[in-house]
Amino acid sequence: xxxxxxxxxxxxxxxxxxxxxxxxxxxxxxxxxxxxxxxxxxxxxxxxxxxxxxxxxxxxxxxxxxxxxxxxxxxxxxxxxxxxxxxxxxxxxxxxxxxxxxxxxxxxxxxxxxxxxxxxxxxxxxxxxxxxxxxxxxxxxxxxxxxx
Amino acid sequence: xxxxxxxxxxxxxxxxxxxxxxxxxxxxxxxxxxxxxxxxxxxxxxxxxxxxxxxxxxxxxxxxxxxxxxxxxxxxxxxxxxxxxxxxxxxxxxxxxxxxxxxxxxxxxxxxxxxxxxxxxxxxxxxxxxxxxxxxxxxxxxxxxxxxxxxxxxxxxxxxxxxxxxxxxxxxxxxxxxxxxxxxxxxxxxxxxxxxxxxxxxxxxxxxxxxxxxxxxxxxxxxxxxxxxxxxxxxxxxxxxxxxxxxxxxxxxxxxxxxxxxxxxxxxxxxxxxxxxxxxxxxxxxxxxxxxxxxxxxxxxxxxxxxxxxxxxxxxxxxxxxxxxxxxxxxxxxxxxxxxxxxxxxxxxxxxxxxxxxxxxxxxxxxxxxxxxxxxxxxxxxxxxxxxxxxxxxxxxxxxxxxxxxxxxxxxxxxxxxxxxxxxxxxxxxxxxxxxxxxxxxxxxxxxxxxxxxxxxxx
Numbered sequence: 001x002x003x004x005x006x007x008x009x010x011x012x013x014x015x016x017x018x019x020x021x022x023x024x025x026x027x028x029x030x031x032x033x034x035x036x037x038x039x040x041x042x043x044x045x046x047x048x049x050x051x052x053x054x055x056x057x058x059x060x061x062x063x064x065x066x067x068x069x070x071x072x073x074x075x076x077x078x079x080x081x082x083x084x085x086x087x088x089x090x091x092x093x094x095x096x097x098x099x100x101x102x103x104x105x106x107x108x109x110x111x112x113x114x115x116x117x118x119x120x121x122x123x124x125x126x127x128x129x130x131x132x133x134x135x136x137x138x139x140x141x142x143x144x145x146x147x148x
Numbered sequence: 149x150x151x152x153x154x155x156x157x158x159x160x161x162x163x164x165x166x167x168x169x170x171x172x173x174x175x176x177x178x179x180x181x182x183x184x185x186x187x188x189x190x191x192x193x194x195x196x197x198x199x200x201x202x203x204x205x206x207x208x209x210x211x212x213x214x215x216x217x218x219x220x221x222x223x224x225x226x227x228x229x230x231x232x233x234x235x236x237x238x239x240x241x242x243x244x245x246x247x248x249x250x251x252x253x254x255x256x257x258x259x260x261x262x263x264x265x266x267x268x269x270x271x272x273x274x275x276x277x278x279x280x281x282x283x284x285x286x287x288x289x290x291x292x293x294x295x296x297x298x299x300x301x302x303x304x305x306x307x308x309x310x311x312x313x314x315x316x317x318x319x320x321x322x323x324x325x326x327x328x329x330x331x332x333x334x335x336x337x338x339x340x341x342x343x344x345x346x347x348x349x350x351x352x353x354x355x356x357x358x359x360x361x362x363x364x365x366x367x368x369x370x371x372x373x374x375x376x377x378x379x380x381x382x383x384x385x386x387x388x389x390x391x392x393x394x395x396x397x398x399x400x401x402x403x404x405x406x407x408x409x410x411x412x413x414x415x416x417x418x419x420x421x422x423x424x425x426x427x428x429x430x431x432x433x434x435x436x437x438x439x440x441x442x443x444x445x446x447x448x449x450x451x452x453x454x455x456x457x458x459x460x461x462x463x464x465x466x467x468x469x470x471x472x473x474x475x476x477x478x479x480x481x482x483x484x485x486x487x488x489x490x491x492x493x494x495x496x497x498x499x500x501x502x503x504x505x506x507x508x509x510x511x512x513x514x515x516x517x518x519x520x521x522x523x524x525x526x527x528x529x530x531x532x533x534x535x536x537x538x539x540x541x542x543x544x545x546x547x548x549x550x551x552x553x554x555x556x557x558x559x560x561x562x563x564x565x566x567x568x569x570x571x572x573x574x575x576x577x578x579x580x581x582x583x584x585x586x587x588x589x590x591x592x593x594x595x596x597x598x599x600x601x602x603x604x605x606x607x
Contacts (some may be wrong), residue, residue, distance in 0.1 A: 011394050018401055091390055114393060114429045115422070116400035 004054035035066030190215035255350035277322035293319035396425035434560035453480035473510035
């Protein structure tokens with residue numbers, strides 16, 4: 001399973017890596033720290049020619065430059081990229097942030113929990129759901145060509 | 149001079165007594181000297197009307213006298229036809245009105261349709277700082293503040309055209325240059341000899357306007373201050389939580405990954421560190437809840453407490469079941485309230501019972517009774533009770549009476565309850581004895597349906 005993590009705080013990113021490492025299923029975690037880099041990755045731009053299409057994107061909203069909300073809008077309005085599942089993983093529980101994300105067709109919205117134990121449990125649930133319960137969208141090789 | 153007196157009932161004498169006699173014989177000399185010039189004019193051919201005061205019995209009456217010359221066929225004046233009307237009641241009434249006007253604390257001003265001052269009372273002169281000599285016959289526009297001049301003239305013309313009275317506020321400029329704000333009621337009037345006129349009642353509102361300005365400034369300041377507090381609360385929640393999360397999470401991760409390398413003491417220290425971080429996070433979350441009582445308040449609407457309680461019990465069902473608790477209640481009234489906050493209030497009180505229970509299975513009863521114009525809601529339990537000396541302290545922020553190891557919680561629950569009740573205009577308190585359970589009670593205003601009272605948010 002390929003997961004793209006979009007997170008500007010290295011400490012937070014590391015927590016995700018540590019939490020995912022404890023799982024049974026093998027997960028390849030790709031990490032970018034800006035919204036621009038996330039779009040580059042998904043479109044297989046200059047620095048990311050060999051990037052795989054992620055099965056899931058974990059997206060923080062609080063990013064420098066291009067915000068998480070803007071990345072969400074861009075991806076969900078792109079005819080090929082919009083089928084990639086995106087889970088917002090952020091610290092804000094503000095109702096306006098939640099509704100704005102769903103309005104932009106986010107697949108689900110999660111708030112970073114207060115401690116590691118709960119973080120571990122949450123990521124295990126997310127991984128389990130998206131890997132085993134939810135069926136992935138099928139991207140054909142023609143779609144992958146169109147991404148360029 | 150030919151005199152054919154036709155004075156009728158002058159001074160109470162009968163016609164028989166005066167007909168055929170000379171005027172200067174019949175009348176009181178003082179009175180005669182008043183009328184004589186007028187009589188001369190009438191005899192010369194001019195019709196005249198004038199007023200005299202004449203004694204009648206032991207009173208003085210005001211008489212309006214008219215002399216009309218009588219002419220023969222050739223146009224020669226034969227005599228004078230005289231009519232006298234007792235206008236005393238009229239003059240008395242006028243005097244009363246004048247007294248009222250003179251003594252009125254409000255400025256009263258009469259101006260004609262062209263804008264000239266015809267009459268003004270002392271109060272008005274006081275307001276504008278002018279003397280009657282300066283104002284009588286003067287054009288009123290000259291005393292207005294230049295910025296208000298055109299507007300006031302327009303308002304005056306509108307009253308003239310419609311006949312409807314008007315109200316407005318404007319400034320006068322006093323001779324010394326100072327400004328005075330006035331509130332002016334102006335009405336159209338028909339005045340003898342002047343036609344359509346305006347009567348203005350003028351009230352000095354300079355002080356009131358200053359107070360209004362101060363109030364507006366203070367309100368703006370308060371709003372700004374509240375906004376600042378809101379931002380502070382947001383920063384506290386958002387930006388403070390994140391580093392705390394790092395402390396807690398990595399503390400836990402450290403123990404997880406390096407348990408083998410960490411001796412008992414190291415793990416104990418890390419435990420304290422993580423615990424500290426978690427408590428700080430809980431405190432911040434609770435501070436935010438308390439702040440939200442004021443900032444995320446909904447307006448007051450009619451709320452059926454029965455259904456609020458039902459929702460709360462549904463939410464708490466697992467905990468109630470685990471604690472083996474039983475909840476009973478009276479029929480609960482409708483109140484004017486913020487439904488969400490009242491729910492929070494009831495939930496906090498019930499959760500407290502579940503937390504601070506003794507050996508017995510918790511019994512909770514929610515009751516309602518009248519207390520004057522308000523409702524008194526009570527939540528009674530059979531828990532551990534509270535010592536009298538602590539019964540006020542418990543409503544303060546973060547006050548705890550027990551070790552954290554014995555009972556969990558940050559101590560914010562009752563502080564939130566208190567703030568919610570006070571926001572609704574009520575009061576909260578507790579009746580309790582250690583070992584005999586507690587009754588928490590609070591008052592809420594009755595819901596009074598419109599149109600008597602309007603639901604209004606109490607800040």
